[in-house]
Amino acid sequence: MQAAAPGPASERQPSRPAGSALLVSMDDLCEPNPAPQGRPQEAPQQEIRMLAGAPERSPNIVLRLDPCGSVLYANPAAAAFLAACGADEGRRVPAPWAEMAREACESGMVRSEEMAVGSGCYDVTLAPVPGDGYVHVYAVDITRRRRAEAAAREAGQKLLRSLEQTVAALARAVEKRDPYTSGHQQRVAAIAVAIAGEMGLAPHRIEGLRLGATIHDIGKLHTPAELLTKPGKLMALELAWIRQHPLTGHEIVKDIDFPWPVAQMVLQHHERMDGSGYPHGLQGEEILLEARILAVADVVDGLSTHRAHRPALGVAAALQEIERMRGRWLDAQAVDACLRLLREQGFVLPA
Ligand SMILES: [Fe+2]
Ligand SMILES: [Fe+2]
Numbered sequence: 001m002q003a004a005a006p007g008p009a010s011e012r013q014p015s016r017p018a019g020s021a022l023l024v025s026m027d028d029l030c031e032p033n034p035a036p037q038g039r040p041q042e043a044p045q046q047e048i049r050m051l052a053g054a055p056e057r058s059p060n061i062v063l064r065l066d067p068c069g070s071v072l073y074a075n076p077a078a079a080a081f082l083a084a085c086g087a088d089e090g091r092r093v094p095a096p097w098a099e100m101a102r103e104a105c106e107s108g109m110v111r112s113e114e115m116a117v118g119s120g121c122y123d124v125t126l127a128p129v130p131g132d133g134y135v136h137v138y139a140v141d142i143t144r145r146r147r148a149e150a151a152a153r154e155a156g157q158k159l160l161r162s163l164e165q166t167v168a169a170l171a172r173a174v175e176k177r178d179p180y181t182s183g184h185q186q187r188v189a190a191i192a193v194a195i196a197g198e199m200g201l202a203p204h205r206i207e208g209l210r211l212g213a214t215i216h217d218i219g220k221l222h223t224p225a226e227l228l229t230k231p232g233k234l235m236a237l238e239l240a241w242i243r244q245h246p247l248t249g250h251e252i253v254k255d256i257d258f259p260w261p262v263a264q265m266v267l268q269h270h271e272r273m274d275g276s277g278y279p280h281g282l283q284g285e286e287i288l289l290e291a292r293i294l295a296v297a298d299v300v301d302g303l304s305t306h307r308a309h310r311p312a313l314g315v316a317a318a319l320q321e322i323e324r325m326r327g328r329w330l331d332a333q334a335v336d337a338c339l340r341l342l343r344e345q346g347f348v349l350p351a
Pocket of ligand 1: 216217245269270
């Protein structure tokens with residue numbers, strides 16, 4: 001590609017482009033102002049000569065186009081860019097670029113955007129020069145940066161998938177020990193996610209809640225299996241042992257670097273709004289919102305399914321129970337969202 005050289009300064013009208021410091025400097029390079037009186041001219045002219053060569057040495061693309069898409073100037077770095085965008089032997093850019101140049105000249109507005117050109121990606125700025133009827137194009141190749149970002153995103157997603165698989169394996173480990181609560185954590189996760197969605201939580205936060213709910217009873221790994229499956233009423237000491245499971249669960253997961261407060265969800269899922277819960281007797285908003293939602297889902301699933309010490313109470317009774325607990329033990333908004341889902345919106349509890 002033969003790059004056209006910029007025309008001599010005498011052929012252009014003195015003008016100032018709108019809104020671009022770089023553009024101002026381009027014109028200043030081509031049309032140096034006389035040195036102020038009393039200053040030696042040698043030094044500024046030397047600086048100007050050095051700067052005038054800047055586009056020639058720049059790794060970024062510098063072009064000057066007329067409104068028809070003819071290339072009036074292209075620096076050496078522009079050769080590959082012009083070839084990639086389909087310029088006619090470097091003399092004329094294709095129709096879409098010519099159209100952008102024409103629009104920029106007509107509007108007089110500087111326009112910047114990210115563009116895919118060939119297999120590359122560029123930050124492109126079109127800066128019109130009012131009065132002179134041409135537009136400067138500055139393009140920075142950001143292909144490598146975008147590829148690195150895509151690779152980092154993919155690695156992050158891969159890591160998250162393996163984290164989810166590990167969490168699912170941990171959940172299965174808990175439920176293997178207690179056939180009565182088999183599937184409990186998965187069902188609680190599904191209910192909690194639905195409640196959070198109804199309450200309008202952000203998708204990323206809901207994802208964390210789903211993960212936390214999936215392992216909320218992981219501390220039961222440390223509870224003797226005979227206590228988990230014991231029919232009838234539990235003795236005070238047995239109850240105290242079972243009530244250790246939020247603390248034990250927190251101990252198990254607290255060092256895993258989740259991007260959500262999963263360990264706190266596990267720790268707080270038996271806290272109650274009036275401070276009567278365990279292990280720390282937290283109240284109201286001291287309890288993480290995710291844990292408050294989790295508590296509602298946990299109670300609904302616990303009451304509506306069969307347990308070792310009692311048969312299933314059914315969905316209607318479970319809903320009556322959370323209504324009774326609303327505000328005092330369970331978060332009022334989470335209860336309301338759950339009731340709306342099940343009574344008005346046809347949400348069906350997972351089997
Ligand atoms: Fe629990
Ligand atoms: Fe539970």
